[in-house]
Amino acid sequence: MSRRVIHPWPLRLTHWLNVVAMVVMIGSGWQIYNASPLFSFTFPFGLGQWLGAGIAWHLAGMWLLVFNGLIYIVWSFASGHYKKLFPIRPREVWSDFTGALRLNLKHEKGVYNAVQRLLYAGVLFAGVVAVLSGLSIWKPVQLWFLCNLFGGYFIARYVHFFAMTGICLFILVHLLLVALVPKVLPPMITGGRLP
Amino acid sequence: MINRRSLLLRAMALGAAAPLGGCNYEDPAHPDLADKFLHAMSAWNDRVQAALFDPHTLAPTFRADQITSPPRFNAFYGIDQVPVVDETTYKLELGGQIQNKAPWSLQQLRALPQESQITRFVCVEGWRVIGQWSGVKLSDFLRHVGADTTCKYVSFKCADGYYSSIDMASALQPQTILALDFLGQPLTAPFGAPVRLRIPTKLGFKNPKSIMYLAATNVYPGGYWEDQGYNWFSGS
Numbered sequence: 001m002s003r004r005v006i007h008p009w010p011l012r013l014t015h016w017l018n019v020v021a022m023v024v025m026i027g028s029g030w031q032i033y034n035a036s037p038l039f040s041f042t043f044p045f046g047l048g049q050w051l052g053a054g055i056a057w058h059l060a061g062m063w064l065l066v067f068n069g070l071i072y073i074v075w076s077f078a079s080g081h082y083k084k085l086f087p088i089r090p091r092e093v094w095s096d097f098t099g100a101l102r103l104n105l106k107h108e109k110g111v112y113n114a115v116q117r118l119l120y121a122g123v124l125f126a127g128v129v130a131v132l133s134g135l136s137i138w139k140p141v142q143l144w145f146l147c148n149l150f151g152g153y154f155i156a157r158y159v160h161f162f163a164m165t166g167i168c169l170f171i172l173v174h175l176l177l178v179a180l181v182p183k184v185l186p187p188m189i190t191g192g193r194l195p
Numbered sequence: 196m197i198n199r200r201s202l203l204l205r206a207m208a209l210g211a212a213a214p215l216g217g218c219n220y221e222d223p224a225h226p227d228l229a230d231k232f233l234h235a236m237s238a239w240n241d242r243v244q245a246a247l248f249d250p251h252t253l254a255p256t257f258r259a260d261q262i263t264s265p266p267r268f269n270a271f272y273g274i275d276q277v278p279v280v281d282e283t284t285y286k287l288e289l290g291g292q293i294q295n296k297a298p299w300s301l302q303q304l305r306a307l308p309q310e311s312q313i314t315r316f317v318c319v320e321g322w323r324v325i326g327q328w329s330g331v332k333l334s335d336f337l338r339h340v341g342a343d344t345t346c347k348y349v350s351f352k353c354a355d356g357y358y359s360s361i362d363m364a365s366a367l368q369p370q371t372i373l374a375l376d377f378l379g380q381p382l383t384a385p386f387g388a389p390v391r392l393r394i395p396t397k398l399g400f401k402n403p404k405s406i407m408y409l410a411a412t413n414v415y416p417g418g419y420w421e422d423q424g425y426n427w428f429s430g431s
Contacts, residue, residue: 036321051320052424053220053233059426060236140317141254141396141431142247153315153323 006110006192011081014072015188021068022167023047024061025130028054029164038161059138066131084112085121093118107181110194123170130163220424237426244428250368254395254431257313263324266378268385269399271357271419277384278354280405285389291350291410294341301375301389307331307339310372314395316402317431319420328393330374334367342411350416351392354405359418361394361401362428363411370395373406398429 007015024047031046031054048054076082092114099105100115112120136147136156150156178185186192220230268274286298311329337344344367350360365371374393375382382388387404394402400420410416421427 032321036318038321048220050220052420055319055426056220056233056237056424059240060233063236137321139244139247139431140315142249142252144252144255153317157321 004194006187006194008079008081009191010071010075010079012188012191014068014075017064017068018072021061021065022171024057025065026164026168028057028061030054032058033161038158062131062134065127069127069131085117085124088117088121089114107184109187109192119170119173123167126163126166126170130160130167133157133160133163136160223423233424237424240426241428244430245362245364248362248364248396248430250364252396254314254370257315257325259313259327261325262313262327262378266326266386267322267324269318270355270385270404272355274385278405279384280354280389280407282389287390287406288408289340289410290408291412292343292346293337293411296340304331304336304373304375304390307335309375310369311376312370312372312393312395314370314393316395316399318399319425319429327378328372328374329376330372330390330393332369333371333373333392333394334369336373337366337411344411346411347413348411348416350410350412351403351406352408353403354407357403357405357419358416359392359401359403359421360416360427361392361397365394365396365430368394368396396431398431400425401429 027045027047029046030043031048032051034042034046035051035054046054047057096105096114100113105113132146133150133156135143136150137153137160140147140153140156147153147156150159220233223230226234270277282301285301287300287304288298289296308331309329310332311327313325313327315323315325317323333349334344337349342349344363346363348360349363349366350358352358361371371392371394374387374391375389377383377386382391384405387402387406390406391404392402392406401418418425418427421429
């Protein structure tokens with residue numbers, strides 16, 4: 001069965017649960033950021049209406065983010081799905097990128113093009129960095145080895161911020177591409193059928 | 196399951212449009228469904244943190260030249276509203292499951308062995324400062340007065356109406372002190388004179404200032420910020 005659909009159900013399930021996790025984590029993260037901004041700007045909105053609510057959402061949402069992410073990773077390796085993300089060759093990324101800009105990139109159902117492979121692998125990496133740097137900020141004493149990995153509490157906050165920024169940039173591109181090629185959306189819900 | 200689903204959908208809606216009602220954790224006396232969900236998750240996180248807590252893991256210490264200067268004042272009111280405690284008549288009141296509840300003067304506290312530390316103070320808002328504090332190890336003090344260290348909580352009440360509480364394991368961690376000095380001088384009013392808790396394994400708001408009352412108890416004492424929604428354990 002799973003060979004015939006474009007997106008197997010574990011992928012779809014973890015994808016949409018991750019959408020919820022991302023909205024909660026980024027929204028509440030912006031609320032937390034605003035309490036003590038790292039840069040000279042604040043976010044125009046955040047989840048929860050004060051710092052306490054933002055933290056409460058963030059530390060509740062992290063469980064969904066992490067467990068859903070772990071399920072995705074385990075499934076990805078068990079099913080061999082991860083192989084679709086590789087190889088990532090710069091030359092192919094460039095030719096698919098310029099092809100996409102010229103609106104001249106063939107869309108093959110169930111196959112990731114080189115730009116997709118790079119972006120998907122990149123956002124997964126950013127997600128892992130976000131979780132590990134987040135744990136370092138939450139538990140800089142008990143998880144000192146993790147915190148040291150990121151250069152200590154102070155730098156870990158910046159790492160966490162830039163991981164979020166990377167994920168947000170991915171989401172922008174991701175949504176833009178779905179808007180440009182809307183036929184890719186229904187299979188992400190129903191699974192679709194390979195020809 | 197349906198509740199959680201609707202909560203998450205509400206969370207999604209809020210992410211898109213923050214100023215909607217609910218989900219704000221703003222009225223602890225009248226929790227809505229989202230508040231109850233967040234409260235349950237916070238209680239779960241308390242348990243996870245208690246399990247993660249290793250009494251032998253020390254908070255990092257720093258060199259004297261890394262101390263933040265000038266020190267940063269922080270409270271739930273402005274620096275001009277800081278209460279001043281008369282140190283000559285000051286007595287630390289004791290309560291709860293403590294054998295010898297005779298109040299303690301500053302001189303008595305200073306007569307106990309003093310412990311000094313240069314540690315990092317991390318605020319729940321995200322900023323951090325490094326300072327030097329010295330005073331009486333809380334574990335020494337609790338044993339000295341015959342506190343029941345099998346109690347779950349140590350609670351504190353302050354001159355400014357602030358109150359907080361910590362778990363016993365963190366209270367007995369060797370870096371947890373009843374600080375009397377800050378930066379080599381007796382504490383000043385804005386920084387918690389005459390006695391404050393200094394606990395580098397927890398966030399800043401778990402370091403109550405100008406402590407007037409200390410108790411060992413099994414009755415959950417909560418805290419000023421904790422009762423409004425900050426996570427109770429808030430361990431670092």
